[in-house]
Amino acid sequence: MDDRTEPLALVADVLACPLCGADVVAVRPSVLCATGHAFDVARQGYASLVVGRAVAGDSAEMIAARDRFLSAGHYDRVSDAVVDAVPSTAGVCVDVGGGTGHHLTRVLDARPGLTGLVIDSSKPALKRAARRHPRAAAVAADAWAALPLRSGSIDVVLSLFAPRNPAETVRVLGTGGLLVVVTPTPRHLAELVAAVGLVRVDERKEERLNRQLADFEAMGSDVLEYRIDLNRADAIDDVLMGPSGHHADADTIAASLASLPDPVAATVSVRVSVFRAKRADS
Numbered sequence: 635m636d637d638r639t640e641p642l643a644l645v646a647d648v649l650a651c652p653l654c655g656a657d658v659v660a661v662r663p664s665v666l667c668a669t670g671h672a673f674d675v676a677r678q679g680y681a682s683l684v685v686g687r688a689v690a691g692d693s694a695e696m697i698a699a700r701d702r703f704l705s706a707g708h709y710d711r712v713s714d715a716v717v718d719a720v721p722s723t724a725g726v727c728v729d730v731g732g733g734t735g736h737h738l739t740r741v742l743d744a745r746p747g748l749t750g751l752v753i754d755s756s757k758p759a760l761k762r763a764a765r766r767h768p769r770a771a772a773v774a775a776d777a778w779a780a781l782p783l784r785s786g787s788i789d790v791v792l793s794l795f796a797p798r799n800p801a802e803t804v805r806v807l808g809t810g811g812l813l814v815v816v817t818p819t820p821r822h823l824a825e826l827v828a829a830v831g832l833v834r835v836d837e838r839k840e841e842r843l844n845r846q847l848a849d850f851e852a853m854g855s856d857v858l859e860y861r862i863d864l865n866r867a868d869a870i871d872d873v874l875m876g877p878s879g880h881h882a883d884a885d886t887i888a889a890s891l892a893s894l895p896d897p898v899a900a901t902v903s904v905r906v907s908v909f910r911a912k913r914a915d916s
């Protein structure tokens with residue numbers, strides 16, 4: 635087996651052709667569907683199951699910031715909360731909008747029965763995600779569109795600080811599958827928000843989330859909140875890795891943060907919710 639496609643081979647059973655929906659029959663050296671559509675596997679090991687024009691996703695600068703920030707451990711407690719929400723049964727866990735695969739790697743380390751898959755649209759993120767864990771594959775696809783996954787094939791879907799696609803999520807999970815969602819609360823990084831005018835969390839997000847998830851049963855929801863001390867470089871990375879990174883570069887963010895103490899105390903405040911798919915045929 636080619637090193638490059640080994641993690642992809644582990645998830646071949648759950649992949650579906652984004653063009654015709656057929657099963658995927660081979661992942662070496664490119665992904666082939668049963669009717670002959672072929673998709674590239676990048677040198678770094680992720681498959682591009684993209685139809686039409688690719689969505690660019692997070693930039694290389696944003697992803698580098700995310701990698702540095704998460705590797706420093708500031709969000710380890712968020713990872714731990716996600717791990718706690720994932721049962722230790724065997725199966726496939728997909729992180730939709732999973733970026734560099736940081737949180738999924740923590741889940742796989744704690745849950746040896748699971749195989750992982752990161753779906754993202756950012757190539758710089760996928761290059762990292764594809765090499766992060768021996769049981770985690772990475773696939774380029776648009777999280778807003780049809781997911782290139784077989785119906786009812788997935789046991790757990792993670793949606794961490796990421797866009798949600800409830801109709802596709804319930805389809806790929808099938809009845810009984812779990813969706814774990816992490817969303818920032820309005821208090822998340824409030825100290826940095828005030829300084830740089832970050833993209834604010836919509837206070838009605840919770841309400842909107844619940845409305846979108848009519849095909850799911852709410853299993854539990856908790857707020858995780860704690861303080862972190864961030865030196866200037868970490869604070870810049872924390873802003874750059876989020877939605878604001880699409881609008882401002884590191885220098886602009888650094889200038890906005892100049893009036894804050896260094897280090898600055900910031901609040902991490904997220905809601906961790908677990909949902910069970912009620913039915914997949916709606």
Ligand SMILES: [Zn+2]
Pocket residue numbers: 651652653654655656667668669670671
């Ligand atoms: Zn096909």
